[in-house]
Amino acid sequence: MVAIYDMDSSPETWNDLFLKVYRDRFDTLFDFNNLSDVGTNPECKRIYARLDFNKNPDLQDKFAHFKVAGDCDFNFNDKKVKIFEKILGETNNYLLKKCHEHHHSLCNFSFMPITGGLNNSKGTLKHEKELCPLDRFDSFICELDKYYNGQDTAILNTVNKAAVCWWLSNFKDVYEYCHDVYFISDKTFVDKLLAHGQKPLNNRENLISYMHLALEYWEIKHAE
Secondary structure, eight states: OOOOBOGGGSHHHIIIIIHHHTHHHHTTTEEEEEEEOTTSOTTSBOOEEEEOTTTOGGGTTTOTTOEEEEEESSOOOHHHHHHHHHHHTOSSOHHHHHHHHHTTSGGGEEEEESTTOHHHHHHHOOOTTSSSOOOOHHHHHHHHHHHHTTOOOGGGOSSOHHHHHHHHTTSSSHHHHHHHHHOOOOHHHHHHHHHHTTSOSOSHHHHHHHHHHHHHHHHHHHHO
């Protein structure tokens, strides 16, 4: 039987993207020469990298099973598209169609730890005026900023806070995190994400600006 992989952590994504763009930045932390999919969902496997304990022996006792894989930054999958169509009040919206086409594009994939459930925290974020979680990239950046500013944040709603805190400790603030993980060098764009992440996606205007934000982000990633 041919193995089926989640697109954001597939062998192709690792070969065509992660090994090319993250090796130089995170080679001191992770072992990029011994990738694995052991222990992941057999119906949708995920390739991951583990910590390199030869370079970081002090981490082995605390984080022996720490793994990092991929994640879709902006979520425009089929389920989200149906929700967004209801907000827009129309189907076949040009912007939404374009965003949907980018959902599984390389410029929408980035590193995300499996250990600590940071991706699950991102996926369950919900503004109080939204009907359901929308897995918003801008809201996630807002939560990261709260963490670095010592504020309460939903990204620590996990069974393994120590792993999340260790991962985040490798970056001094949200700007460095966005630079190293998402390749956003422009602090102005990070500020734009922070401002927009506080708005609910419960009306046409906010959703359209959110889609423009996604398109701008993909242009930045593509240029990098």
